[in-house]
Amino acid sequence: MTLVVFDMDRTLLNAQSQISRYTQETLRLMRQADIDYTIATGRTLQAALQPLDDNGFNRSMVLKNGAVIWEPSERSYSHHHLLTPSEVNDVIGIFVQSQLTPFVFSLEHGERHAVYHAPLREGYEIKLAHLFEKERELPLQSIEEMPQDAHVINVSAMGSQDAVNRVVDYVSHHPHLVAYTGIALKEQGLAWLDVHHSEGSKGNGVRHVAETAGYSEIIAFGDGDNDLSLFEVATESYAVSNADDELKELATEVIGHHDEDGVAKFLRKRFDL
Numbered sequence: 001m002t003l004v005v006f007d008m009d010r011t012l013l014n015a016q017s018q019i020s021r022y023t024q025e026t027l028r029l030m031r032q033a034d035i036d037y038t039i040a041t042g043r044t045l046q047a048a049l050q051p052l053d054d055n056g057f058n059r060s061m062v063l064k065n066g067a068v069i070w071e072p073s074e075r076s077y078s079h080h081h082l083l084t085p086s087e088v089n090d091v092i093g094i095f096v097q098s099q100l101t102p103f104v105f106s107l108e109h110g111e112r113h114a115v116y117h118a119p120l121r122e123g124y125e126i127k128l129a130h131l132f133e134k135e136r137e138l139p140l141q142s143i144e145e146m147p148q149d150a151h152v153i154n155v156s157a158m159g160s161q162d163a164v165n166r167v168v169d170y171v172s173h174h175p176h177l178v179a180y181t182g183i184a185l186k187e188q189g190l191a192w193l194d195v196h197h198s199e200g201s202k203g204n205g206v207r208h209v210a211e212t213a214g215y216s217e218i219i220a221f222g223d224g225d226n227d228l229s230l231f232e233v234a235t236e237s238y239a240v241s242n243a244d245d246e247l248k249e250l251a252t253e254v255i256g257h258h259d260e261d262g263v264a265k266f267l268r269k270r271f272d273l
Helices: 008-012 021-032 045-052 085-097 123-135 161-172 202-213 225-233 245-250 262-270
Strands: 002-006 036-039 061-063 068-071 076-080 103-108 112-117 140-142 152-160 177-185 190-197 217-222 236-240 253-255
Touching: 002 008, 002 202, 008 217, 021 262, 036 061, 045 061, 045 112, 061 202, 068 202, 085 152, 085 161, 103 123, 112 123, 123 140, 123 152, 152 161, 161 177, 161 190, 177 225, 202 217, 202 225, 217 225, 225 236, 225 245, 236 245, 236 262, 253 262
Parallel strands: 002 036, 002 217, 112 140, 217 236, 236 253
Antiparallel strands: 061 068, 068 076, 103 112, 103 152, 152 190, 177 190
16 A cells, blocks of 8 residues: 655645645545655644645644654544654753744643743744744743643754754754754855754654555655654655755655645656546
8 A cells, every 4th residue: 555645844745735636636636546745844743734624634744853643533643753752952051042932832632732931032933922822723821831841742943054063963962852943034144944853754653654554655744854754764755856865865756846736746647547
């Protein structure tokens, strides 16, 4: 059996963070052809569901870069890799030392996510908080309110490339941690950063889904460094033309741009839809 796995932002979604009508129709054709598909994304459940609504995403979903797996049929998480309290404290410490405001993502009761954050200092941090709270429906609270036994999925931030690089260097010396980063606002020289437990990768998450459901073939689509582990476990891997160079080098093939229905156009040819 074949499972098609999509990254969301800058891959399946267009520049407006939506599934285009052409891609919606392609997904409908895939369902008609009994081709299973799902997502592997850095988004939380709340943030992922809105653009996917009514497009047949009913298979196990790999969320937060593989830290958790959501089962739509059971409406619960089946698998997770969380940061330990000591790891959380260490990561927050290096963020603060590097002049980065930590946003701590947790898994709350009722299968909901929340975000705890330190005081916001920059305008872009305020905009980021607004994105989490309003657009992605994540309740924000002061980091001082975070319980000592919080179930922390990851710690995120946005800041200068130098500050982000300091954290990436720190993480590289701690085998139980992994850091993902990329360009956030190029004109301002800002990068985004996510730190997770090293076992919570897209590759490990998708491998778990495939083994559990009996898929023998994985066809993956992505654009960034958090998709590297996904491509490593895939039978076939396709990078959109706007992808990072490192991912393109690992890909089976480079396909069209995410804002020009590159994934959908490729799928129609690949499966003769």
